[in-house]
Amino acid sequence: MKLKQLFVAAAAAAQFACAGAALAQAAITMASTTSTEQSGLFGHLLPEFRKATGIDVKVVAVGTGQAIDMARRGDADVLFVHDQAAEEKFVADGFAARRHPVMYNDFVVVGPKGDHAGARGKDIVEALKKVSAAHAPFVSRGDKSGTHAAELRYWNQAGLAGAKGSGYRECGCGMGPALNIAASSNGYALTDRGTWLSFRNRGDLVVLVEGDTRLFNQYGVMAVSPARHPHVKAKEAQQFVDWIVSPAGQAAIAAYKVGGEPLFFPNAGR
Secondary structure, three states: HHHHHHHHHHHHHHHHHHHHHHHHOOEEEEEEEHHHHOOOOHHHHHHHHHHHHOOOOEEEEEEEEHHHHHOOOOOOOEEEEOOHHHHHHHHHHHOOOOOOEEEEEEEEEEEOOOOOOOOOOOOOOHHHHHHOOOOOOOEEEEOOHHHHHHHHHHHHOOOOOOOOOOOOOOOOOOOHHHHHHHHHOOOOEEEEHHHHHHHHOOOEEEEEEEEOOHHHHEEEEEEOOOOOOOOHHHHHHHHHHHHHHOOHHHHHHHHOOOOEEOOOEOOOOO
């Protein structure tokens, strides 16, 4: 009788340990951008994903360049960022089998309501030329993020890569802190619209430049390849990718709004 009780107890302990191990594995790490985190999107999406799959997601929110480096090292299972050229290189280098478009919004230039540089309008290149000519304060993230990469691209298009004006400053920080600096210095900044809509410490800042087709901001998602990093949780990572591009995931993105205004627009498969 005693041996039988010991056997039952041991079997129960083993079953509990296996269940605990399964639970411990039902979590993935996602390298993503500060814009998706600071906009509040993940606070809305990830509980829906957990409800659908039982998988928890730990988000490490950094600039897109840092997020890609993190995934290249195998320190993340999923990559969710917004620099298409860099994402396509990530796939071409064998770190993911495929890049999936997920959603988009746009970039805007914000600045002081009085617009002392005269940047207001639709043309991002003309706006930057005016900011440079006025030597107006311009706060750049300077952190190799997707937003920073886009900003540098616009300066290049303006022919001002090395002549951004004496007011140009790089903070080496996320979008929220960059906007705080711009607000406190009465300066200009490029931001994704999602972070701007959820940003509350605006001071005198308003949107001055929007609507240029060059300001389109696409996000993509990739599961890190187990061929490169065998330890990644490839099955769970793919479950996240499959869910976020599915009708359920896309509907969850569309449903996220701040003040009744959507921050991101789903476009998987388009």
